[in-house]
Amino acid sequence: xxxxxxxxxxxxxxxxxxxxxxxxxxxxxxxxxxxxxxxxxxxxxxxxxxxxxxxxxxxxxxxxxxxxxxxxxxxxxxxxxxxxxxxxxxxxxxxxxxxxxxxxxxxxxxxxxxxxxxxxxxxxxxxxxxxxxxxxxxxxxxxxxxxxxxxxxxxxxxxxxxxxxxxxxxxxxxxxxxxxxxxxxxxxxxxxxxxxxxxxxxxxxxxxxxxxxxxxxxxxxxxxxxxxxxxxxxxxxxxxxxxxxxxxxxxxxxxxxxxxxxxxxxxxxxxxxxxxxxxxxxxxxxxxxxxxxxxxxxxxxxxxxxxxxxxxxxxxxxxxxxxxxxxxxxxxxxxxxxxxxxxxxxxxxxxxxxxxxxxxxxxxxxxxxx
Numbered sequence: 600x601x602x603x604x605x606x607x608x609x610x611x612x613x614x615x616x617x618x619x620x621x622x623x624x625x626x627x628x629x630x631x632x633x634x635x636x637x638x639x640x641x642x643x644x645x646x647x648x649x650x651x652x653x654x655x656x657x658x659x660x661x662x663x664x665x666x667x668x669x670x671x672x673x674x675x676x677x678x679x680x681x682x683x684x685x686x687x688x689x690x691x692x693x694x695x696x697x698x699x700x701x702x703x704x705x706x707x708x709x710x711x712x713x714x715x716x717x718x719x720x721x722x723x724x725x726x727x728x729x730x731x732x733x734x735x736x737x738x739x740x741x742x743x744x745x746x747x748x749x750x751x752x753x754x755x756x757x758x759x760x761x762x763x764x765x766x767x768x769x770x771x772x773x774x775x776x777x778x779x780x781x782x783x784x785x786x787x788x789x790x791x792x793x794x795x796x797x798x799x800x801x802x803x804x805x806x807x808x809x810x811x812x813x814x815x816x817x818x819x820x821x822x823x824x825x826x827x828x829x830x831x832x833x834x835x836x837x838x839x840x841x842x843x844x845x846x847x848x849x850x851x852x853x854x855x856x857x858x859x860x861x862x863x864x865x866x867x868x869x870x871x872x873x874x875x876x877x878x879x880x881x882x883x884x885x886x887x888x889x890x891x892x893x894x895x896x897x898x899x900x901x902x903x904x905x906x907x908x909x910x911x912x913x914x915x916x917x918x919x920x921x922x923x924x925x926x927x928x929x930x931x932x933x934x935x936x937x938x939x940x941x942x943x944x945x946x947x948x949x950x951x952x953x954x955x956x957x958x959x960x961x962x963x964x965x966x967x968x969x
Contacts, residue, residue: 641950648953649928651946659932660900665697669704677715677725680704684724695780695815696897698731705732706739723774730771731784733764737791761791779809779816786819790828799823812850814898817842821855825862832866835859843884851898853888856881857905861934873912882909883967886918904932911948916956917964923949 643650658665664683671679680701687694705712705728712732715725737760741753765788772781782805789799799820806816824830824838839859846852860881864872889902903922910919930936930945938944956962 639950639954641953646953647924648949651942653928654942654945655929655931656941657931658900658929659904660926660929662700662897665700668697669700672701672704672711673708675711675714677711680711680728681715681722681724684728689777691779691810692814692816693897694778695783695813698727698780699815701728702731702735705729706735721774723771723778726767726771726774727778727780727784730764730767730781733760733767734784734787737761737764738787741791757791761788764788777809779806779813782806782809783813783816783819786816786823790823793829796829799829812842812845812847812852814851817852817855818858821858821862825859826866827862832863835862843881846888849891851885851888851892851896851902853881853884854902854905857885857909858933861905861908861937865937873909878909879913882906882913882915886967900926900929901932904930905934907952908934908948911952914955916952916959917962919948919952920956921964923952 668679668683684694684697684701687697709729709732712725712729715722716729719725737757741757765785768781768784768788771784772778775781782802785802788794789802794802803820806813806820810816821835821838822828825835826832830838836856836859839855842855843853856877860872860875860878863870885902885906889899889906892899903926907919907922907926910916910922930941935941935945
């Protein structure tokens with residue numbers, strides 16, 4: 600009996616010797632896993648950053664004039680809106696950017712646009728805002744969900760408004776033959792109504808004949824050529840590369856490569872998209888383009904947002920820190936707007952950038968060779 604007890608006791612000791620360390624390892628592994636899953640946080644204020652709760656989802660960057668003009672328009676002051684567009688002169692991309700500000704207000708309440716058109720029915724600016732507001736309203740009616748989650752009533756309203764917008768765009772183009780903006784407004788119509796490649800190329804010829812390096816037009820056209828609409832990865836990249844390579848000094852069109860890259864990454868999340876050999880050169884070319892434009896350029900914030908994302912993805916944290924500091928508290932831009940929760944997407948990338956930069960000893964960005 601004593602022998603049996605001794606054997607049992609020895610077995611228990613062996614079991615304990617094996618099991619206790621194993622359980623301890625499991626517990627440590629579980630704690631490590633839980634720690635890895637826990638969201639990384641930083642004190643944003645300690646780094647001079649805007650806290651998550653105060654991030655502005657409306658714009659890519661600060662634009663107090665846009666806020667003031669939109670507010671005045673919604674209060675009935677269409678004359679200020681007219682002056683806002685007129686001040687853009689023949690800077691067609693600035694005119695298109697400002698049209699977007701006014702269109703957003705018009706979709707909210709178009710009473711002031713109707714008053715403008717009634718008093719000046721032949722004003723090309725009023726016609727442009729009216730036409731593009733119809734395009735934007737069509738998108739609002741359809742909604743942003745996938746086709747399978749969109750009702751037949753939504754699609755019917757979407758197509759009806761686009762069909763109504765097309766002659767309105769052509770009327771605006773007739774009033775201002777030199778202005779590419781009424782033609783650019785038709786790009787979204789081409790997407791929604793499924794224009795053929797030949798028809799889209801004809802539209803593109805009208806745009807580029809008036810402004811061959813129009814930033815907003817290229818960003819919109821890239822959507823047509825991407826796989827989720829009427830093109831493919833190959834057509835999208837070819838379009839982006841051609842535009843970036845032909846961009847004149849002072850243009851931000853090199854960022855089009857990063858737009859294409861992000862479209863690809865979103866479309867193919869399981870592919871090593873960011874590992875492609877052209878990614879770092881595309882980032883560097885965009886950084887060079889950013890350095891060459893004035894600090895207050897209206898398109899500079901959108902380039903910085905994409906740079907911040909791409910530099911984070913490539914673990915170029917010191918350079919990403921620069922871009923995140925530069926964009927400040929504004930997140931109304933690609934890539935964050937592609938997320939169901941833009942604040943979460945932005946804060947995740949920004950936080951992990953700063954944490955990794957801190958761990959590396961807060962290095963300065965490496966010098967770039969141009």
